[in-house]
Amino acid sequence: MFNGKEDPIRFKEKLCIYSKKNNLNSIWFHAVSVGELMSILPILNILEKNKQIDQIIVTSSTISSAKIFEKQKFKKIVHRYFPIDTDFLNKKFINYWKPKAAFFVDSEIWPNMFKNLKKSNIPVILLNARITKKSFKRWFLIKNFSNLVFKNISLALPSNTETKNFLKKLGANKIKFIGNLKYYGLSKINNNKKNILKNKFKNFKVWCAASTHEGEEILISNVHKNLKRKQKNLITIIIPRHIDRVEKIIELMNKNQLEVIRHSSNKNINKNTDIYLVDTYGEASNFYDLSNVCFMGGSIINHGGQNPLEPARLGNYILNGPNIGNFKEIYEFLSKNNMSITTSNLDKIQKITEKKLNKKISNLNKIKIIKIGEKILNGNMIYINKFIK
Numbered sequence: 289m290f291n292g293k294e295d296p297i298r299f300k301e302k303l304c305i306y307s308k309k310n311n312l313n314s315i316w317f318h319a320v321s322v323g324e325l326m327s328i329l330p331i332l333n334i335l336e337k338n339k340q341i342d343q344i345i346v347t348s349s350t351i352s353s354a355k356i357f358e359k360q361k362f363k364k365i366v367h368r369y370f371p372i373d374t375d376f377l378n379k380k381f382i383n384y385w386k387p388k389a390a391f392f393v394d395s396e397i398w399p400n401m402f403k404n405l406k407k408s409n410i411p412v413i414l415l416n417a418r419i420t421k422k423s424f425k426r427w428f429l430i431k432n433f434s435n436l437v438f439k440n441i442s443l444a445l446p447s448n449t450e451t452k453n454f455l456k457k458l459g460a461n462k463i464k465f466i467g468n469l470k471y472y473g474l475s476k477i478n479n480n481k482k483n484i485l486k487n488k489f490k491n492f493k494v495w496c497a498a499s500t501h502e503g504e505e506i507l508i509s510n511v512h513k514n515l516k517r518k519q520k521n522l523i524t525i526i527i528p529r530h531i532d533r534v535e536k537i538i539e540l541m542n543k544n545q546l547e548v549i550r551h552s553s554n555k556n557i558n559k560n561t562d563i564y565l566v567d568t569y570g571e572a573s574n575f576y577d578l579s580n581v582c583f584m585g586g587s588i589i590n591h592g593g594q595n596p597l598e599p600a601r602l603g604n605y606i607l608n609g610p611n612i613g614n615f616k617e618i619y620e621f622l623s624k625n626n627m628s629i630t631t632s633n634l635d636k637i638q639k640i641t642e643k644k645l646n647k648k649i650s651n652l653n654k655i656k657i658i659k660i661g662e663k664i665l666n667g668n669m670i671y672i673n674k675f676i677k
Contacts, residue, residue, distance in 0.1 A: 292532065295351055301369040304380040312343040315676050316387035317415075318370055321350040322569065323595060324393040325357060327416055327469045330665055331672065336362055341676060345385050347371075352531075356570050378404040389675040391415045394447075395423065399433075402440040411442035411675050415668070416469040417455065418447050420592065420614060424454040435459035442675075445668060448617045466668055468618060472661030473601050481574050488557060493519055493645050494564075494578050496604065498527040499594035500585035505537050507588060509544045511638045512562060518642070523557060525575050527566040529585060529594065534567045541565075576602040581644040583607040586614075588632050593619070600627050601657050603648030607637055625653050 289296055300306075315335065319325040325348055335341055344362075347370040348354060357367040371377040378401050390405050391413045392398070405412050419427075427434045438459040446452040447468040455463050497508040505526060512524040528537060534550065541548045546562035549555050551571070557564060566575060576582060582604040586594040593612035596619065600606055606628035612619045622628035627649050629640060 293351065295354065295369070298354070298369060302372050304371050304377050304384060306368075306384065310343075310384055310386075312386070314343045314345045314385045314387045315341055316345045316347070316385060316390045317393065318347045318391070318396055319353065319393040320348055320370070320396055321353045322356055324348070324396070324416075325353045328391075328393055329360065330469075330472050331415075331668065332360075332362065332365055334669060335672075335676070336365055338676075345387070352569050359570055373398050373400045375400060375404065382408055382410070389413060391672070394418050395420070397437065399437045402437060406440040412440055413672075413675060414441055414444040414446075414455075414460075415672075416447045417444050417451055418614070419451045419454045419458075421450070424458070427458050431458075443671060445671060450616070464671060466671075467660065467664035469664055469668060470595050470597050470618070471657060472665040473598055473657075481571065482577060485574055485578060489523065489578055492521045492523045492557065494523050494525055494575075495641055495645060496525045496527060496575055496579040496582040496599065498572060498576070498582055498584055498599060499529045500526060500583075501529055501589050501591055502533065502536070504585045504588045505540055506544070507634060507637070508583060509541055509546055509563070510634060511641060512546065513544070514634075514638050515642055516562065519645070521559065523561055523564050525564045525566060525579065527572050527575060531567045531569065534565060537565060573598060573602065576604055579604055580646065580648045581605045581607065581641050583637065583641075587611050587630075596622060596628065597657060600649065601654060603654060605629075605640070605644040605647075605649055607631070607640060625656060627653050 317328055319328055335344055344365040346357060346365060346367050349370050354367055371381045382404060387410055389411045393415050395418045402412050439461060441460050444455050444460045444463045446455060446463060446465050449465065452463055452465045508524060508526060516522045528534065538548050541563050547560050548563045548565055549557055549561055551564065551566045551568055576599040580603060582599040584594050584596045584606055586592065587609035590611050592614035593608060595615055596606045596608065600622060606622055608619065608628060608630055609632045610630055619628060631637060
């Protein structure tokens with residue numbers, strides 16, 4: 289709470305302390321943070337219109353995801369924070385919300401909660417499941433315990449073939465591979481904001497560095513300095529993965545003698561502006577729409593990469609470092625279709641950015657992503673509907 293990472297009012301939800309009684313049965317989705325929540329928004333929008341469902345409860349663990357949820361304006365979908373994983377609180381949560389089915393998104397494996405859901409005859413579905421090699425090795429070290437946990441899963445829908453193989457080895461009984469839900473993307477562009485931003489940047493060339501982590505902004509700032517010697521009206525848009533780092537990023541940019549404007553300041557940009565720093569959540573699409581090339585963070589440092597599909601879907605050529613294990617198959621797809629390149633070399637990033645500044649990826653390639661996404665979403669909905677009837 290002191291560090292601003294816990295809601296001072298709503299933290300009680302993690303102890304299953306609620307202000308109102310609940311008399312409705314629910315469908316439950318757990319998405320730990322922003323990325324996981326964004327991946328299931330298309331599903332939530334479909335289920336919101338399903339008249340057979342009384343209530344949907346979405347849980348997450350972070351303030352940032354709660355803020356994203358608030359912007360959706362759902363009518364029968366409510367957000368609460370995920371309870372602390374103790375036996376007592378698990379049972380209290382289940383008795384209060386009475387879920388017909390529980391969907392856990394991405395890499396959310398909660399042994400205690402799974403056990404209690406199984407005891408209550410509530411199906412547990414792993415949705416868009418992702419298990420990294422590092423995570424698999426840890427689970428495999430305690431194989432007997434892992435089998436007890438993973439056998440409680442009624443159905444696993446893995447996001448990639450590697451996860452499919454890991455789930456088999458860890459004891460999951462029923463697995464259906466459809467593909468990664470993140471291929472499907474709702475248009476999250478706000479037309480009013482889009483027009484304001486287009487007008488704001490109309491006299492400038494822009495490129496994006498998105499989901500950046502500590503250690504990556506310095507590389508981006510050096511690329512910017514080199515490019516601006518040739519492209520005088522260049523502005524680099526940095527969208528950090530965690531906006532609580534913005535002060536550190538500003539300090540870093542100032543040390544590198546770069547002029548920074550924060551998005552939340554609403555200040556006008558000018559010829560002296562170097563870095564436009566996005567310090568808000570849920571607006572990245574508006575900036576990808578301005579850009580033709582995007583560096584995806586979490587890939588230079590040893591993090592495993594971030595999902596590049598949203599900027600690619602909006603016509604951005606993707607630059608990324610070599611550490612992309614979390615989204616290996618997606619990056620392989622983009623590379624195969626000439627929509628991305630892997631490099632950590634500053635000169636190469638600079639040359640490709642300069643080359644791609646004036647050219648969006650083709651509509652044909654964007655359509656490929658959209659078609660794959662529609663097929664995966666529809667495939668997931670077939671299995672989801674089986675559990676909510």
